[in-house]
Amino acid sequence: MPSQAGRNSWPQKSTRDYVHVEHINRSALDIKSDATGITVTLKKQELVSSPAIGEISHEIPGKELLIDEKKQVIARCERKLEDFLRDFLWKQPNVWPSAVERLPRGTHFGSMLSASAILTTLERRQMNKLKLTYFDFPGGRAEPARLAMHIGGVPFEDYRFSLGEFSEVRKTTPLNQVPTLHVNDLQITQSDAITRYVGKLSGLYPEGDLQALLCDEVMGALEDINVKLGATFGKAGDDLKSARDALATDALPTYLRWLQHQLESRGGEFLVDNRLTIADLKAFVILRWLNSGKLDHIPMDLIETVAPKLNNYMNRLAKIPAIAQYYASYAAS
Numbered sequence: 001m002p003s004q005a006g007r008n009s010w011p012q013k014s015t016r017d018y019v020h021v022e023h024i025n026r027s028a029l030d031i032k033s034d035a036t037g038i039t040v041t042l043k044k045q046e047l048v049s050s051p052a053i054g055e056i057s058h059e060i061p062g063k064e065l066l067i068d069e070k071k072q073v074i075a076r077c078e079r080k081l082e083d084f085l086r087d088f089l090w091k092q093p094n095v096w097p098s099a100v101e102r103l104p105r106g107t108h109f110g111s112m113l114s115a116s117a118i119l120t121t122l123e124r125r126q127m128n129k130l131k132l133t134y135f136d137f138p139g140g141r142a143e144p145a146r147l148a149m150h151i152g153g154v155p156f157e158d159y160r161f162s163l164g165e166f167s168e169v170r171k172t173t174p175l176n177q178v179p180t181l182h183v184n185d186l187q188i189t190q191s192d193a194i195t196r197y198v199g200k201l202s203g204l205y206p207e208g209d210l211q212a213l214l215c216d217e218v219m220g221a222l223e224d225i226n227v228k229l230g231a232t233f234g235k236a237g238d239d240l241k242s243a244r245d246a247l248a249t250d251a252l253p254t255y256l257r258w259l260q261h262q263l264e265s266r267g268g269e270f271l272v273d274n275r276l277t278i279a280d281l282k283a284f285v286i287l288r289w290l291n292s293g294k295l296d297h298i299p300m301d302l303i304e305t306v307a308p309k310l311n312n313y314m315n316r317l318a319k320i321p322a323i324a325q326y327y328a329s330y331a332a333s
Helices: 070-090 097-101 143-152 163-172 191-202 209-230 237-265 278-291 302-306 308-318 321-332
Strands: 018-020 029-034 037-042 056-061 108-111 117-120 130-135 157-161 180-183 186-188
Touching (some): 130 163, 157 163, 180 191, 186 191, 191 209, 209 237, 209 278, 237 302, 237 308, 278 302, 308 321
Antiparallel strands (some): 029 037, 037 056, 108 117, 180 186
16 A cells, blocks of 8 residues: 655555565566555565565655656665665564665666656575574684674574594585585585675675675685695694694785785775675685684794784684674673
8 A cells, every 4th residue: 555645654564573674676666656646565475574574655745845856856765765674674573784785775667658767776685594504613614604694694504513523524425525505405505605605794895896896806815825725734743833834834824915905095094895795705714714723833923024904804804793692692602
C-alpha cells in the first residue's frame, strides 16, 4: 500500500525473523507515475525473510511538481525514495548493516520510453549457508575471510579444528588442504578465492574494475609472501636458518617496501579504493604474523626497519572497532 502524503507505511506479516536485504534489483521495483505523484513498490521476491514480508511501498506525492517535466519529478523524488528505503531497512531486526550501508548514495534514476522512473542498482546477494573450515588459531590463510564476514555481519559457521585433527579433516577436502568454504553443499578451495567471495558478500571488495584489479594485485603479492614463508616450514636447524635469513634480507624487504609504496601512493590510509577492503585484511594478518616473533629467524623488527609506515598502518587497522572486537572475543573464548 502506498503511504499517505508525507508518511511511510509498508504492509508486512512479520519482521521478527527478517534476515537480509541486499542491493535492490531494478526488476523488483514496480514504479508508477500519474498526476498525483510516483509510487514505488519493492516486490516480495527481493525480500529474504521468514516469515516473508509481502512488499514495501512508498508514494512520493506530486503536489507542486510538473508531472509532464519528468526530469524535475525524478530529481525531487530521488532523495526521498533513497531515505525511505534506508530507513525501512535499518528498522528491521537482524538486518545486516553492510547491506544498508552499501545501498548507493544518490541512487540514480533514469527514464524509460514509458516515461516511468526506474531505480538503477546492483544485483542483490543470494542468501547461502556458509561454513568456513580452518585451524583454530587467529591467523593464517582463512583469517582474512573470517574478518571480512565478521565485519560485514555475514552469518557463517566458523569450524575450527586443532593441529592434531588435521590429518582427518584433510581427508574431507578436495585437495587435502585448508581452508575450505562450504556454500550450501558446494565445497570451495583456495584461500584467495574464498576471501574474494566473502569480501563481495561483506561489501569489502571493490566494485570498480580498476580498483578490483589493484585489490587482486595486492592480494597476489601478499600470497607470494605466504608461499615463500610456507616453503621454509619442514626445515630445521641450519637449513631453516639459512632459508629464513635469505627471506629476511632479500625477498621480504622487497615485498614490504612495495606494499608500503602502494599504501603511500594511494593516500596512506588504505591499500585500494580509499576504504577498507579484503586487501587490507590480508595485509593486516600477514603483518601481524611477521611481527609476532613466532617465525624463527625472522626479526621482529623487520617491518619497522624496512617499511615502518606499515606498522603504523597495521596498528590503525587493529583499532577499527569490528577488528578489535573480533580479537577480543577470540581471546575471551
